[in-house]
Amino acid sequence: MKLSQSLLALATAAGLLVAGPALSAGKSVGVIDHDWSFEGPFGTFDRQQLQRGWQVYSEICASCHSMDYLSFRNLGEPGGPEFPPEQVKAIAENWLYPVVTTDDEGEVLERTPLPSDRIPGPFANREAAIAANGGAYPPDLSLITKARIGYNGIIKQVMEGAGGPEYVYSLLLGYADEEPEGFDGGGLSYNRYFPGHRIAMGQPLYGDDVEYQDGTEATIEQHAADLVAFLTWAAEPKMEERKEAGVRNIILLALFAVLLWYSNKKLWRPIKDGGQA
Numbered sequence: 202m203k204l205s206q207s208l209l210a211l212a213t214a215a216g217l218l219v220a221g222p223a224l225s226a227g228k229s230v231g232v233i234d235h236d237w238s239f240e241g242p243f244g245t246f247d248r249q250q251l252q253r254g255w256q257v258y259s260e261i262c263a264s265c266h267s268m269d270y271l272s273f274r275n276l277g278e279p280g281g282p283e284f285p286p287e288q289v290k291a292i293a294e295n296w297l298y299p300v301v302t303t304d305d306e307g308e309v310l311e312r313t314p315l316p317s318d319r320i321p322g323p324f325a326n327r328e329a330a331i332a333a334n335g336g337a338y339p340p341d342l343s344l345i346t347k348a349r350i351g352y353n354g355i356i357k358q359v360m361e362g363a364g365g366p367e368y369v370y371s372l373l374l375g376y377a378d379e380e381p382e383g384f385d386g387g388g389l390s391y392n393r394y395f396p397g398h399r400i401a402m403g404q405p406l407y408g409d410d411v412e413y414q415d416g417t418e419a420t421i422e423q424h425a426a427d428l429v430a431f432l433t434w435a436a437e438p439k440m441e442e443r444k445e446a447g448v449r450n451i452i453l454l455a456l457f458a459v460l461l462w463y464s465n466k467k468l469w470r471p472i473k474d475g476g477q478a
């Protein structure tokens with residue numbers, strides 16, 4: 202294959218990979234493009250922002266949405282909100298819901314969570330969640346920023362990712378007062394960014410929903426951005442490690458390429474110079 206062909210094949214494969222969620226998640230309208238600290242090959246999470254995001258999740262969203270794939274101990278690990286160990290312990294002990302488990306005889310019992318436990322969600326099972334939410338299922342939020350897309354078009358997705366964080370951010374800000382005239386929600390709320398615009402979740406954020414301990418101003422945009430940063434971390438807790446490894450490997454490969462170039466030159470010199478060593 203020629204170089205141009207190989208590049209094209211590579212770009213197509215990459216395009217298909219990121220377009221995968223696009224095909225499954227349906228179309229949505231253009232989302233708000235927010236500048237995140239975690240964007241780009243050198244992007245990292247802002248610890249304070251992750252801590253604030255956790256606060257918003259636990260005080261507002263946790264009454265309906267679970268985070269099944271996250272354990273309390275993750276909140277204290279490097280690359281995340283990095284709460285100190287005592288605080289992680291306190292968060293687990295004071296959590297809203299108990300851990301449901303069984304004793305030696307198989308009896309179901311409830312106990313206070315430990316840092317090593319997965320974070321218990323608000324409902325015992327899917328059916329209970331749907332019944333409590335008027336027939337709609339509030340999805341688990343552990344992987345939501347990866348399960349949704351915000352950007353259409355392969356080029357945009359290759360350059361900027363699928364836009365999952367932007368979609369969730371827009372969704373939280375999308376309960377506009379400017380509900381279009383003649384809109385019939387049939388009991389559902391209008392949301393500008395939700396595909397179909399009729400959503401079974403009432404507006405969850407208004408601004409001043411939680412009081413930030415670090416004194417950050419509690420606007421609705423701030424709440425949404427903090428929360429989405431937190432959800433993005435939860436969906437990929439090792440992002441910082443992955444990016445570091447990527448940059449390190451590219452530097453090593455570049456050095457290796459230079460070495461190869463010179464060894465190649467040196468090896469061929471006798472032949473190219475007409476047989477003289």
Ligand code: HEC
Nearest residue numbers: 261262264265334337338339340345369400401402405406
């Ligand atoms: C009172 C319960 C309730 C609260 C509180 C709540 N949600 Fe929801 N949420 C729902 C329900 C129900 C749905 C399903 C909506 C639907 O399918 O129409 C939903 C759906 C979602 C979705 C998925 C939308 C999609 O594209 O399918 C996201 C993301 C979401 N909620 C985020 C949040 C966040 C973040 C918070 C906290 C700021 C929050 N929710 C608070 C009930 C709630």
